[in-house]
Amino acid sequence: MISVERCAVRASRDTLGRMPKRGLVGFACLALWAQGPAGEDLRAQANQLRALVAQSPRLGLERTRLGIQAPGGGWAMDMVSSVTMDQKGVIYLLQRGLKADPVIAVNREGRVLRSWGKGLYKIPHSIRIDPAGNVWTVDAQSSTVLKFTPEGRKLLEIQVGGQPADAKSPFCGTTDIAFAPNGHLFITDGYANARVLEYTAAGKRIREWGSPGTGPGQFHLPHGIAVDENGVLYIADRENGRIQRFDLQGRYLGEWDNLGKTFSITMWDGALWIGTQPRNEPNGAPGWLMKIDRRTGQVLGYVESTGHHSIEVTPAGELLTGTRPDQVLWFRAAR
Secondary structure, eight states, X not given: OOOHHHHHHHHHHHTTSOOHHHHHHHHHHHHHHTTSHHHHHHHHHHHHHHHHHHTSOBOSEEEEEEOOBOSSTTOOOOOEEEEEEOTTSOEEEEEOOSSSOXXXXXXXXXXXXXXXXXXXXXXXXXXXXXXXXXXXEEETTTOEEEEEOTTOOEEEEEEOOOOOTTOXXXXXXXXXXXXXXXXXXXXXXXXXXXXXXXXXXXXXXXEEEOEESSSTTEESOEEEEEEOTTOOEEEEEGGGTEEEEEOTTOOEEEEEOSSOEEEEEEEETTEEEEEEEOTTSOTTOSEEEEXXXXXXXXXXXXXXXXXXXXXXXOTTSOEEEEETTTEEEEEEEOO
């Protein structure tokens, strides 16, 4: 008989993996898990989350799709794992298909401006732009973090390492990166580990913290990370269904455990923005992009979304995310 605990872990990994057979196993396991006491707790949490959303204001944004224009025959994207936009309005996509480069820069109309990265990735996972305009990517299998110029010239490579030799899934590495006010880098390593790592801007490791578990400073898949101008770190502890807060030395400051299974997180204009869904549903189920008060955890606004693996707030305050199988969603100001 398959244990409930093993089913839960397997489901959380496999539903991200894009393989149909494995995805079906994940869904079956999740269904079995939901029949036990833990499943009842998750259903209650999901109902509470939906009630919280129902009493929160809906953001004045309309869902649109950014159509990416294929630059040639045979060109195609797969899952757009992460999206970001620079201050000039150039949109950078990190996608997992083999018929296009992993990193693709497009304009606001979806025309491909440039692309790069073939052969550099195993599982492209997150893409971010630092305050200087450089492009950073994170790989969820190799645990490689890369820094590029906006044109695609590689400036730095960080091999985080530390993946287990007997990893049960190709998803066994780093998940996201954030840039602190002091110039340091903070990287979440969540698929096979449960830690946060701090590096200098030059790529020298300073410290790490975290361990598996449910207590303060413990994690079950830290999947996203953001930092504010005061040096407060916000970490999406995805499978624990909470957002934990820390200072730059890794000291625990508190948590919010009522916002669902948070996949993605970012800071913009003094607020925290997240992509989340109910904990009792398979990964990728319909959820929400939310604006959160970073002091209280209150939901300041939301939009419904079928994509929440990443979240980006544009300079105009609009939202970007990727969704399966190969789409980019753009939540624009309502006209």
